[in-house]
Amino acid sequence: MSSRNQTEWNSIPPNLQQGEWVDSQVYSDEAIFEDEMKNIWSKTWIPVCHESELKEAYAFRTMTIAREPVIVVRGKDMVVRAFLNVCPHRGNRIERRPSGNYKGGTPSGTPKTMTCMFHAWSFDMKGKCVNISRKEEGYQDRLCESEMGLRELKCEVYFGGFVWVSLNDDIGMTVEEFAGGSLDVLAPSLNEEPLEVFHYHKAIIPCNYKLWHDTNCEFYHDYLHYHNRITGFNDAYFARKNSGFDGGHINVGSFEVRYDNYEGSHSREELSFPHLPPNHWHMIDMFPGVNFNLRGSALRCDLMTPLGPNSVMIEFRGLGLASDSEKDRQTRIDHHNSIWGPFGRNLHEDLLAVTGQGNSMHPMAESRKILHGRHENETIHDENGMRHYYEEWGRLLDRSPSNPDEKFKPYPVFKQQAAQRAEAETADAAGK
Amino acid sequence: MAVSNHDIKEQVKELIYNTCIHLDDHQWEAWHDSCADNFNYAIRAFSPEIQADIKYHGGDKGYMQSITSMLGKHNSDQSPLRRHCVVYRIDVAEDGKSATSISSLTVHQTQLDGNNSHVDAGTTSVFLVGRYNDKFVVDGDSVKFEDREVRLDTRRLDKGTHWPI
Numbered sequence: 001m002s003s004r005n006q007t008e009w010n011s012i013p014p015n016l017q018q019g020e021w022v023d024s025q026v027y028s029d030e031a032i033f034e035d036e037m038k039n040i041w042s043k044t045w046i047p048v049c050h051e052s053e054l055k056e057a058y059a060f061r062t063m064t065i066a067r068e069p070v071i072v073v074r075g076k077d078m079v080v081r082a083f084l085n086v087c088p089h090r091g092n093r094i095e096r097r098p099s100g101n102y103k104g105g106t107p108s109g110t111p112k113t114m115t116c117m118f119h120a121w122s123f124d125m126k127g128k129c130v131n132i133s134r135k136e137e138g139y140q141d142r143l144c145e146s147e148m149g150l151r152e153l154k155c156e157v158y159f160g161g162f163v164w165v166s167l168n169d170d171i172g173m174t175v176e177e178f179a180g181g182s183l184d185v186l187a188p189s190l191n192e193e194p195l196e197v198f199h200y201h202k203a204i205i206p207c208n209y210k211l212w213h214d215t216n217c218e219f220y221h222d223y224l225h226y227h228n229r230i231t232g233f234n235d236a237y238f239a240r241k242n243s244g245f246d247g248g249h250i251n252v253g254s255f256e257v258r259y260d261n262y263e264g265s266h267s268r269e270e271l272s273f274p275h276l277p278p279n280h281w282h283m284i285d286m287f288p289g290v291n292f293n294l295r296g297s298a299l300r301c302d303l304m305t306p307l308g309p310n311s312v313m314i315e316f317r318g319l320g321l322a323s324d325s326e327k328d329r330q331t332r333i334d335h336h337n338s339i340w341g342p343f344g345r346n347l348h349e350d351l352l353a354v355t356g357q358g359n360s361m362h363p364m365a366e367s368r369k370i371l372h373g374r375h376e377n378e379t380i381h382d383e384n385g386m387r388h389y390y391e392e393w394g395r396l397l398d399r400s401p402s403n404p405d406e407k408f409k410p411y412p413v414f415k416q417q418a419a420q421r422a423e424a425e426t427a428d429a430a431g432k
Numbered sequence: 433m434a435v436s437n438h439d440i441k442e443q444v445k446e447l448i449y450n451t452c453i454h455l456d457d458h459q460w461e462a463w464h465d466s467c468a469d470n471f472n473y474a475i476r477a478f479s480p481e482i483q484a485d486i487k488y489h490g491g492d493k494g495y496m497q498s499i500t501s502m503l504g505k506h507n508s509d510q511s512p513l514r515r516h517c518v519v520y521r522i523d524v525a526e527d528g529k530s531a532t533s534i535s536s537l538t539v540h541q542t543q544l545d546g547n548n549s550h551v552d553a554g555t556t557s558v559f560l561v562g563r564y565n566d567k568f569v570v571d572g573d574s575v576k577f578e579d580r581e582v583r584l585d586t587r588r589l590d591k592g593t594h595w596p597i
Contacts, residue, residue, distance in 0.1 A: 203591065341489055
């Protein structure tokens with residue numbers, strides 16, 4: 001058989017088993033997307049920015065999580081807190097700017113307060129309502145400031161200074177517990193000394209957010225990248241391990257990248273992050289849509305904001321050490337942007353590829369079987385990272401990734417992976 | 433005979449506009465030839481998100497030559513970019529050996545293969561808006577780029593591009 005008719009096209013090769021493909025509805029269905037907003041994105045920890053974006057007291061950043069407006073502020077006590085960016089009076093978004101500082105006041109508000117411009121209700125950096133304009137005239141003694149505080153959100157600064165927020169008051173776990181050990185591999189490099197954001201740009205791409213996360217989770221797509229083929233493909237590259245962690249997170253193990261093999265590119269050895277061997281490259285993909293990617297001298301972080309079943313905003317940050325000299329910082333920026341900037345060699349290729357997937361798996365497209373079936377001893381071109389992600393996804397939504405209209409079933413391939421993880425953990429423990 | 437300021441300004445203007453044609457048409461060698469050996473190129477923008485000036489891309493002449501020479505090895509969106517540039521101001525140094533200019537820039541992209549080519553190919557939209565802030569070295573009748581900063585207003589570049597702007 002060569003090409004296939006529709007029945008053949010929609011059938012599954014007999015030697016693949018459930019869990020080794022997902023139905024493309026998971027990337028396009030409106031009801032599934034709403035389910036994800038409600039049962040995943042509203043329930044979990046999401047990193048929203050880095051503490052270096054809030055250096056001074058009264059600094060703020062705004063963002064959205066699961067379509068809810070969020071503001072993160074640094075108080076006079078230098079503690080970072082998060083609130084819904086919504087006025088309790090008439091539901092207006094309190095802060096419109098992406099960032100700033102409340103030290104100087106705003107047209108409707110006094111200094112050092114968050115003031116809703118609509119009716120000038122004001123709040124301090126702890127979310128306490130400090131002014132209801134013409135309160136006595138309008139509310140007499142029926143309403144007071146102490147009843148009108150902002151909605152505070154769970155917030156932690158963790159893992160190299162990233163600010164994590166959850167809409168879920170009952171999340172019942174710290175970020176460390178949520179990470180399930182997946183961050184440990186980079187913690188020494190990121191926690192050794194303060195980091196600083198030097199790069200930010202964003203892209204809105206017409207594809208489902210999970211397609212971007214899938215791309216970050218699998219390296220089989222390095223065939224897309226001339227840069228990665230020429231600097232990477234060797235025995236050490238193909239031996240990199242893909243490891244799963246509780247909660248749907250994964251790690252991609254490291255190897256030494258041969259940057260010199262790409263014309264115009266140079267070793268990054270002199271500016272390696274602390275505790276990172278020269279020119280090494282680690283990747284962490286956290287459920288449901290976060291990526292930490294450390295290539296020798298520069299850390300990249302992708303934060304996703306799903307906008308619809310076929311639309312995602314990706315915010316790209318680049319980070320170096322806060323202690324960098326001006327010269328070193330410039331070198332790190334060049335290293336980062338040569339690959340990962342909006343004019344870089346790799347990012348454009350990745351975004352082109354997921355745009356093509358989005359074209360083919362839009363909400364009105366017929367459902368397709370998307371293969372996640374490569375097994376290569378959990379190394380770099382194995383697709384266990386995606387399978388591991390969709391196991392967690394299925395569990396949380398109680399939907400089977402291979403047939404999302406059915407309830408979640410722990411497919412045999414998931415059980416095999418769990419057994420392999422347990423075996424690896426036992427071996428690690430014995431090794432220690 | 434010394435070249436007049438007026439003539440230098442005309443040469444600068446001609447160079448900027450000709451370079452737009454070279455860049456539009458991917459005549460990379462012609463672009464490199466119009467740059468001095470110590471040429472530097474950068475695409476920058478101020479990010480109100482992180483309150484910092486950001487360099488998105490750039491390097492010296494050798495680096496720009498390298499990356500343009502390797503474009504064929506990369507998978508790129510081949511949707512053409514067309515520059516609309518207006519030279520706002522040219523200042524010539526007192527000694528007539530250098531000049532600076534500010535030009536307004538809009539780059540349009542006409543879709544080819546970046547999205548769904550059946551539907552989108554032929555559709556033109558604004559890709560980015562910004563300015564060229566250029567510096568030139570003047571040597572008699574010869575004017576060459578010494579520095580080009582593409583200062584972007586547009587910061588949402590979506591898929592981005594492999595091509596210099």
